[in-house]
Amino acid sequence: MHKPAQKRIRRAARIIVFSPENRALMFRFDVADRPPFWVTAGGECEAGESFEEGAKRELLEETGILANPGPQIAQIEPEFITVEGEPVRADERYFIVRADSDLIDTSRHTDLERKVMTQHRWFTMDELESWHEAIYPENIAALITAHA
Numbered sequence: 001m002h003k004p005a006q007k008r009i010r011r012a013a014r015i016i017v018f019s020p021e022n023r024a025l026m027f028r029f030d031v032a033d034r035p036p037f038w039v040t041a042g043g044e045c046e047a048g049e050s051f052e053e054g055a056k057r058e059l060l061e062e063t064g065i066l067a068n069p070g071p072q073i074a075q076i077e078p079e080f081i082t083v084e085g086e087p088v089r090a091d092e093r094y095f096i097v098r099a100d101s102d103l104i105d106t107s108r109h110t111d112l113e114r115k116v117m118t119q120h121r122w123f124t125m126d127e128l129e130s131w132h133e134a135i136y137p138e139n140i141a142a143l144i145t146a147h148a
Contacts, residue, residue: 007079010088013054014042014137015069015095016144019102023122024144025063026135030118031083037134038123040094051093059097062113064105069095073147076137083116094143 017025017040026038041062045054055069074094081087102122109117123131128141137143 007087007089010082010090011045011051011054012043012090012092013045013051013058013069013095014040014092015055015059015097016040016073016140017059017063017065018096018098019122020098020100021102021122023102023124024128024140025099025104025120026123026128027062027117028119028121028133029083029116031116035134036118037136038131039136040140042092052095055093055095061108061110062104062106062117063099064108065097065099067097067099069097071095074143078137083112092137094137096147 019025025041027041028036028038030036042055042058045051049057051072052069056067059065059067059069072093073096076092078090078092079088080090104120106120125141125144128135128144
């Protein structure tokens with residue numbers, strides 16, 4: 001009997017970025033084989049990189065904001081298929097950063113990010129709870145309420 005391959009554990013740092021107006025920054029992903037979805041800033045940690053280091057690097061790369069993430073507020077372990085098509089078990093750590101402005105700089109996005117991260121917007125709490133497209137993590141409003 002063939003044993004299914006173990007899914008790779010994908011270590012990721014995710015950052016909930018708040019504007020001065022207390023709105024949360026989300027990025028819309030448009031991937032060919034699935035409906036659009038929204039996620040926080042962040043991504044996979046590099047080899048040997050701590051979650052905190054990954055959060056700081058991803059924050060700068062995806063938003064242009066240079067800031068130290070606050071303490072880790074949550075850990076979730078979803079299973080999903082990456083935009084590259086790889087099934088993974090994720091170890092996602094969440095951090096909160098309060099931005100001085102609602103202006104972000106996406107010039108450091110990779111070619112893949114430019115292709116699939118088609119929009120960004122600042123969401124109110126009500127919008128996070130009732131948006132018509134998928135938002136991940138699904139419990140983001142509860143995370144924010146518990147830690148912001």
